[in-house]
Amino acid sequence: MSALDVDVAIVGGGFGGSLLALVLRRAGLRVALIDRGRHPRFVIGESSTPIANLVLQDLCREYDLPNVAPLAKYGTWQATHPQLVSGIKRGFSYFHHEAGQPFVADVEHSTELLVAASSSDQHSDTHWLRQDVDAFLFREAAAAGAVCFEQCEVGEIAPVEQVFNLPLQHGQFENLPHELRTRFVVDGSGEGQFLAKRLGIEDRTHELQTNSRTVFAHFANVTRWKRCLESHGIDTAEHPFDGDHAALHHVFAGGWMWQLRFNDETVSAGFVQDLNRGERPNLSAVAEWESWLLRFPAIGEQFANAKIVRPEGGLRNTGRLQRKLARAAGAWWAMLPNTAGFIDALHSTGIAHTLCGIERLARILIRSLGRDDLESQLREYERCVLAEVEMIDLLVSGCFAAMGDFQRFATATMLYFTAATSYERARLASVGEFRPAFLLADDEQWLAVVRRMCERLREACSIEQFEKEMVEAIRPFNVVGLCDSCARNMYRHSALPED
Ligand SMILES: Cc1cc2nc3c(=O)[nH]c(=O)nc-3n(C[C@H](O)[C@H](O)[C@H](O)COP(=O)(O)OP(=O)(O)OC[C@H]3O[C@@H](n4cnc5c(N)ncnc54)[C@H](O)[C@@H]3O)c2cc1C
Known part of the structure; x- marks a missing residue:
């Protein structure tokens, strides 16, 4: 049976796992990156923030990643990688809706909130069409020398002294290695929960205050919200930026909706329901979507001619979105933040949180793998990731309570x-x-x-x-x-x- 020796095996080749693989390769570690899916594939979770871009910029500087660096700003992204679909995000915009009523605004903006994140289009944040960005970063990791496997499942982990054997199941590709021998395992599988299942790590989701679920897809022909406002005589002159060039939030009692507009004029959109205030409806995803649009006529107007363009199977609906594990790292393993815990799309914290985790974990592995201080460094990493999950939960659940x-x-x-x-x-x-x-x-x-x-x-x-x-x-x-x-x-x- 053929085996491959590496320093770090990363399970989960989303943008997080791929970027970590790239960084570790740049520092000279031997890395394997394994995903059970195949790029490009649809993923939700697209709106980046100034923190995300600052961390990405620093990672690119620290590890010399000239191909990735342009993604840290809208202007450089467009100039360098226009083939990777993105959207412009000047800030966060919020609009309040009452069920069954048209949207109303006043001179005090008592139903609107716009918070700028960047002061020009050139320097602005971005929405990432994740299928493009994730595939790009996976390719970058491979080009840097990470051994990358797609459509590959990892079996049970067998420790042999200081090394961990990971059996690989490749489906039809028989000539690939059937086992990885690694000194360290990173779990970037997100909701796949690769390590939690194998190590029996306790689920602590019940400790979280946020309790929400969603129904979502990507659409074409969604009327711009600014156009809807103006067609109803609502003045947008005082908006500090175009409210559609934003993570646009429609907010109401019991939930909210996100809209992220990409350059190809498709829009990622999803309704999020607060399960602390109501039961999950017993409806199909399509019927649920229609019922939300009927409930909020101004949003219904925006989607009157909308067509679903992604994912292939149409609208997706979920159960509770949150997860939190009792552990985020051990002596020979660590989870990326999105694997250890996830709260909600509100505040767009996911990408930034993942990038902060990559920055922290990469430094630990590069400096301490094989050294005595590795375990104490990982304990600190775990403490930090779990504290961040708690902070996000507080910030998000507080907002849900006020909707x-x-x-x-x-x-x-x-x-x-x-x-x-x-x-x-x-x-x-x-x-x-x-x-x-x-x-x-x-x-x-x-x-x-x-x-x-x-x-x-x-x-x-x-x-x-x-x-x-x-x-x-x-x-x-x-x-x-x-x-x-x-x-x-x-x-x-x-x-x-x-x-
Ligand atoms: C509804 C929703 C909306 C969101 N909106 C935003 C947003 O607007 N802004 C933001 O910043 N964040 C958002 N997020 C969070 C964001 O999606 C995550 O932070 C981000 O996906 C983390 O990337 P990742 O690469 O770490 O993990 P993921 O994107 O989850 O990638 C995990 C990868 O692991 C693979 N995998 C899973 N199990 C296995 C296995 N057993 N073996 C091998 N491979 C496996 C999967 O195929 C996948 O490729 C949102 C999340 C949700 C659920």
Whole structure:
């Protein structure tokens, strides 16, 4: 039986596993990357953020990845890799809807919230058509010398002294290696939960407060929201950016919808239901989608002529989206963040969280694989990843609790924007390695603020009182003027400064 010796075997060749493989190869480690699927394949989870782009940029600088570096900004992406479909994301836009009612807006923007993330199209964030980006990064990893397998399943792991044997099942390709001998295993399988199943790792999803599910697809012929607003005489002149060039959120009691528009004029869209406020409907995905559109007529208008273009099987609906495991690393293994835990698409934290995990884990493996401090470094990695999952859960579940009361919701989002902008600015100002956890998850003072304000959110305090307390609570971390009543929900100074 043929066997292959590597330093690190990565199970799961999504963008996370592929980018980690590429980075480790650049540092000279022998890497195998195994995916049970085949690229290109449909994946959901597409909206990147300034933090994601800062980390991607730093990874590309640290490990000399000139082909990947252009993906960190919309302008360089278009100039260098126009064949990889992307979308422009200038920020986050939110619009409040009441069931059965048309969308209404007022001069105070009391049903709208726009928070800028970048100040020009050239420097803006992006939506990633994941099937293109993931396939590209998988190819880059292979080109850098990672041994890559697709349509390959890994069997039971057998430890032999300091080495771990991974049997491979390749389907029809008989001449490929049938076993990997590796010193370390990384689980980047996401919901595939490769290691959790093999190591019997305890599921702690019940500890999470967020409880949501979704129905989604990619569509053509979705009318731009700006056009819908203008056709109803709603003025968009005060919007700091085009609300469609954004992670566009329609928000209502019991859930929300995402819309991410790509350059090919297709749109990733999904309704997310808060299961803390209602049962999953006993409907097919198509019937459920139609029922959401009927409930929110302004969104129905946007989708009147829409056609599903991806995935091949049409609309997908899910059960509960969240997962959290008790462990994220051990003596000879580690999980990427999206494998150890996932919360919700709200706040677009997934890509950035994965990139932060890659940055941290790559340094550990490059410096400590085979050394005595590996285990202690991995314990720290685990602590950090699980703290980040908890922080995301707090930030997201707080917003879910406020949906339906838009001013309370808008105020609740300020916790996320404070954490994100504070992290971004600190990272930009740092010299040398930046160590703080994603969204300041390891900052005790910040964690206490978030916990307290999430509790206050659920208590019956008036919105005026809640806003007042929020202004005070975030003050030490508020570096971009958030929670400013004079801004009337239109934040342009939150954009990342251009370099
Ligand atoms: C509905 C939804 C919306 C989201 N929206 C956003 C968003 O807007 N912005 C954002 O930043 N994040 C978003 N996310 C999160 C984002 O999708 C993830 O953070 C991201 O996919 C992580 O990438 P990854 O490569 O680590 O994992 P994945 O994309 O999950 O890739 C896992 C890979 O592992 C492979 N695999 C699985 N099991 C096995 C196995 N046993 N053996 C071999 N291979 C295996 C799979 O085929 C796949 O290729 C969203 C997630 C969901 C569910």
